[in-house]
Amino acid sequence: MDSVQLVFLALIQGLTEFLPISSSGHLILPSEVLGWQDQGLAFDVAVHVGSLLAVLGYFRHEVIALANAWVASLGGKSSAESRLAWFVVLATIPAGLAGVIFHDFIETNLRSVLVIAITTIVFGVLLGWADSTGKRTTSLQQMSLRQALIVGCCQALALIPGTSRSGITMTAALALGLERQAAARFSFLLSIPLIxxxxxxxxVGLIGASAIVWEELLLGIAVAAVSAALCIHLFLAWIDRIGMWPFVIYRLVLGAVLLLLLY
Known part of the structure; x- marks a missing residue:
């Protein structure tokens, strides 16, 4: 993979991981549509490391507070932070189980442009519906266990390419009445254990691999981390003003273009 492709793909990962437009779908598209060679497992791991570093760095104070509160809760000390920490843990379980059960089937049967086009459109429409009809009255502190678990179950759908992990979790949270900021922040916190x-x-699949080019991986990590951190900052700064409709429109246009390319 040349340096231009490497930087481009790392930017895609960083910019789309936390936007409701599907990072996995965008990473598949260059090889399917432009004929680029698959970026490979090592690079995929590297850009996800970059995204993880970005969200951990941006939410470092919240993560430390949640981790400390969660540990304290094991000793019987409950707080708003420990409650949210448990919500994150419990809401991660459905996607984890779904990944173990369905990973091979999805990798074999669903990584195609047609699937990405359909899911891009369908879940884009659902995002617009949730943003338009959701009450947006529940803060992150007011979230219930039921709401957290429903969002976690919906997160499992993100295993299907084109769905968008951040998109489906924000869609579910908005539909359940959460504020936009609360929906986004819970989605970002949920991404940490899952990523x-x-x-x-x-x-694990890289153990014993001999053809790893570490310079490329480090560049991919850096580009993905910087672009993802910038994306998180701008998204949280703008989301209350612009809402979800710019992303809905983008998804509909992208899905339509992909269908035109196929047919």
Whole structure:
């Protein structure tokens, strides 16, 4: 992979991981549409490491507070932070189980441009519906366990390319009445254990690999981390003003273009 492709793909990962437009779908498209060679497992792990570093860095104070509160809760000390920490843990379980059960089937049967086009459109429409009809009255502190678990179950659908992990979790949270900021922040916090576990699982496949070009991987990590951090900052700064409709329109246009390319 040449340096231009490497930087481009790392930018795609960083910019789309936390936007409701599907990072996995965008990473598949260059090889399917432009004829680029697959970026490979090592590079996939690297850009996910970059995204993980970005979200951990941006939410470092919240993550430390949640981790400390979660540990304290094991000793019987409950707080708003420990409650949210447990919500993150419990809401991650459905996607983790779905990944273990359906990973091979999805990799074999659903990584295609047609699937990406359909899911891009369908879940884009659902995002617009949730943003338009959701009450947006529930803060992150007011979230219930039921709401957290429903969002977690919906997150499992993101295994299907083109769905968007951030998109489906924000869609579910908005439909359940959460504020836009609360929906986005819970989605970002949910990404931490999922990206970490997914990256770790993929990294196991690199054990014993001999053809790893570390300079390329480090560049991919850096580009993905910087672009993802910038994306998180701008998204949270603008989301209350612009809402979800710019992303809905983007998804509909992208899905239509992909269908035109196929047919």
């Amino acid at each position: 970490a576990s997914s990256g770790g699982y993929k990294a």
